[in-house]
Amino acid sequence: MREAADRDGGADGAGSAGGADGADGAGDRDVTGGGPGNGGGVGVRRGRPRDASVERTVVEAVLRLIEEGVSVDGLSIERIARTAGVGKATIYRRWSGRDPLLLDVMRSLDDPPPPPAGHSVRDDLVALLEFIRRRGLAKRGSAVMRTAAAQFQSRPDLWDQYHEVMVRNRREALQRILRRGTETGEVRSDVDLDLLTDLFAGPMLSRTMLHRWTPLEEGLSERIVDTVLEGVRPRE
Numbered sequence: 001m002r003e004a005a006d007r008d009g010g011a012d013g014a015g016s017a018g019g020a021d022g023a024d025g026a027g028d029r030d031v032t033g034g035g036p037g038n039g040g041g042v043g044v045r046r047g048r049p050r051d052a053s054v055e056r057t058v059v060e061a062v063l064r065l066i067e068e069g070v071s072v073d074g075l076s077i078e079r080i081a082r083t084a085g086v087g088k089a090t091i092y093r094r095w096s097g098r099d100p101l102l103l104d105v106m107r108s109l110d111d112p113p114p115p116p117a118g119h120s121v122r123d124d125l126v127a128l129l130e131f132i133r134r135r136g137l138a139k140r141g142s143a144v145m146r147t148a149a150a151q152f153q154s155r156p157d158l159w160d161q162y163h164e165v166m167v168r169n170r171r172e173a174l175q176r177i178l179r180r181g182t183e184t185g186e187v188r189s190d191v192d193l194d195l196l197t198d199l200f201a202g203p204m205l206s207r208t209m210l211h212r213w214t215p216l217e218e219g220l221s222e223r224i225v226d227t228v229l230e231g232v233r234p235r236e
Contacts, residue, residue: 055094058084062105067143072102072151099158106165109144111135113173121181122225128173129204129221136208136216145208171197191232199228 061084065075077098081088095101113131116124145166152159174197181187187196203224207214 054086054090058086058091058094058101059105059108060084062101063109063144066105066147072147072155075102077101102158103161103165106144106162110165110169113170116173116177118180121177121184121186122229124177124180125174125200125225125229126221128170128177129200129224132170132201132204132208133216133221136204171201174200185234187229187232188234196228196232200224 058080061080062075065079065083070079075098077088077091080098080101081091084091091101095104113128116127118124152162175193178187178193178196178200182189182191182193204216204220207216207220
């Protein structure tokens with residue numbers, strides 16, 4: 001496999017010092033057994049501290065390649081290293097392989113949603129959907145999410161982790177607001193919260209990830225929330 005070939009050639013990264021790699025040289029030794037993306041155990045780090053700017057440079061290189069239309073399968077460690085201007089050994093010192101690196105790239109784009117103000121369920125739902133809408137308008141975020149959705153679904157292991165990173169946190173944030181709504185009487189208590197979450201998030205995610213030609217106009221968040229809430233308010 002190409003990934004294995006990249007690993008076999010990893011040692012040549014130390015000799016092909018390109019910019020950031022040269023600054024990251026042999027003095028940067030980590031005996032923890034784990035980089036940012038592989039969850040290694042705690043250990044003793046020798047030598048000077050790692051330069052976090054190198055990790056940012058690698059992540060930015062991956063984002064640039066994805067924006068240029070490179071598929072996930074086309075993102076070899078060798079290509080990423082060349083784009084970042086570092087050696088392959090630099091990448092392997094931080095990530096055990098391509099998949100942990102890709103997941104860290106996705107995490108770098110996953111800004112946490114704003115905490116709910118708590119004044120009304122409607123306002124909190126609008127704020128959360130507006131957060132998703134604005135992220136959809138950011139070209140980089142949308143391009144990466146669309147590529148990930150298309151590419152990662154062919155890799156169930158990565159798709160599960162992608163779902164954990166990019167989707168679950170927002171679903172849970174939505175459901176916390178909806179549960180509060182059932183407690184305050186703003187939402188009927190007999191409604192299936194999983195289904196209701198889909199009804200709120202689905203239209204925005206569909207426009208953001210599946211139908212990118214569809215506008216994400218001002219006021220869309222309010223229209224989605226008001227339309228769904230109209231059907232789930234307590235009956236008189």
